[in-house]
Amino acid sequence: MDIRTFIRKDLRDMVNYQVQPVRGIKMDANESPFPMSRELRGEIAKWIQEEETLRFYPDTDCVELRRTIAETSGLSADQVLCGVGSDQIIDFLMKTFLEEGDTILVPEPSFSMYALSAKINHGKAVAFDLNAEDFSYPIDTILQLCRERKPKILFLCTPNNPTGSPLERCELERILEGVSCIVALDEAYGEFSGQNDLDLIETYPNLVSLRTFSKAFGLAGLRVGYALGSREMIQALDTVKAPYNLSTIAQITAAKVLRRPEYKEHIAWILRERDRMYEQLRQLEGKQGFYCYPSSANYFFMRSNVENLGALLLERGLLVRAYTGSLKSYIRASITTQEGNDLFLASLWEILEGIE
Numbered sequence: 001m002d003i004r005t006f007i008r009k010d011l012r013d014m015v016n017y018q019v020q021p022v023r024g025i026k027m028d029a030n031e032s033p034f035p036m037s038r039e040l041r042g043e044i045a046k047w048i049q050e051e052e053t054l055r056f057y058p059d060t061d062c063v064e065l066r067r068t069i070a071e072t073s074g075l076s077a078d079q080v081l082c083g084v085g086s087d088q089i090i091d092f093l094m095k096t097f098l099e100e101g102d103t104i105l106v107p108e109p110s111f112s113m114y115a116l117s118a119k120i121n122h123g124k125a126v127a128f129d130l131n132a133e134d135f136s137y138p139i140d141t142i143l144q145l146c147r148e149r150k151p152k153i154l155f156l157c158t159p160n161n162p163t164g165s166p167l168e169r170c171e172l173e174r175i176l177e178g179v180s181c182i183v184a185l186d187e188a189y190g191e192f193s194g195q196n197d198l199d200l201i202e203t204y205p206n207l208v209s210l211r212t213f214s215k216a217f218g219l220a221g222l223r224v225g226y227a228l229g230s231r232e233m234i235q236a237l238d239t240v241k242a243p244y245n246l247s248t249i250a251q252i253t254a255a256k257v258l259r260r261p262e263y264k265e266h267i268a269w270i271l272r273e274r275d276r277m278y279e280q281l282r283q284l285e286g287k288q289g290f291y292c293y294p295s296s297a298n299y300f301f302m303r304s305n306v307e308n309l310g311a312l313l314l315e316r317g318l319l320v321r322a323y324t325g326s327l328k329s330y331i332r333a334s335i336t337t338q339e340g341n342d343l344f345l346a347s348l349w350e351i352l353e354g355i356e
């Protein structure tokens with residue numbers, strides 16, 4: 001029996017999200033360079049040793065974690081919904097709002113999961129190009145497309161992955177004033193930009209912010225993400241959530257991390273490192289067409305004429321995200337440990353200077 005013939009016709013040729021095998025120093029997925037503190041690891045190990053409740057299902061409503069997130073965001077717990085990474089929140093958005101054939105509007109280039117998740121959920125993504133010069137958002141085009149294509153959901157990513165470019169608050173406000181669809185603001189890297197637009201949720205019940213513990217909080221391995229929005233928005237998204245989606249250990253650990261001071265120090269370190277690296281990267285500008293875009297996130301987006309830059313960096317032990325197709329001259333590299341960053345800067349210098 002050929003199982004393939006049972007697969008939905010529209011998915012048979014779909015290539016799902018590709019993850020490269022782990023090799024060398026990881027600068028490919030925008031993870032944190034900081035491991036969980038020894039103290040916190042001890043606390044969690046102690047909890048597991050004494051705990052007898054893992055035979056029970058987790059708290060399906062993630063009450064404690066949502067309360068903790070609400071306290072730190074200045075919202076109330078019923079304005080928070082937790083998911084298995086913000087990937088799951090993206091899926092909830094599609095499941096909740098898309099009818100068959102509905103359209104979502106997405107920036108290009110941006111996070112590829114929006115289009116993939118829409119397709120899996122019977123929707124269709126229409127892309128708008130970010131401004132070529134600096135990857136800023138083309139606000140007039142977005143407003144026009146929303147009028148013409150009437151998308152169910154408009155995705156905006158700030159700082160945008162992979163370009164690192166922000167959507168300014170005044171631009172977001174212009175969009176919110178001008179559209180009548182759901183506006184999903186992906187702020188997976190928001191902690192690195194220092195911008196906080198959460199107060200807009202009060203005025204715009206169609207605005208939902210997507211957040212994650214995978215980046216600034218250093219918990220990519222736990223898979224915890226969340227949505228912040230109006231009570232109506234959170235209730236709507238909750239209708240498609242399967243019970244017990246987030247494991248007990250994930251809930252407890254994420255809440256503990258949020259209550260501790262370390263993550264703020266880690267963010268501050270990454271921002272200092274971002275300044276240091278950017279200064280050096282700018283000095284390479286022009287060599288073999290190299291250009292590094294300014295970044296509001298924990299990674300850099302870079303362009304060059306070196307065709308196999310990703311492979312050359314890998315030969316030197318550095319795993320970056322190298323793009324194909326229309327983005328084939330670009331790479332994205334996450335800010336990692338100082339040692340990794342130094343090796344990256346030295347390797348890039350060698351490659352661009354043509355030193356073998």
Ligand code: PMP
Binds near residue numbers: 084088186213224
């Ligand atoms: N949004 C953006 C913009 C991302 O870059 C990522 C991770 N690559 C995600 C969402 C998903 O993050 P997670 O599922 O780990 O929370």
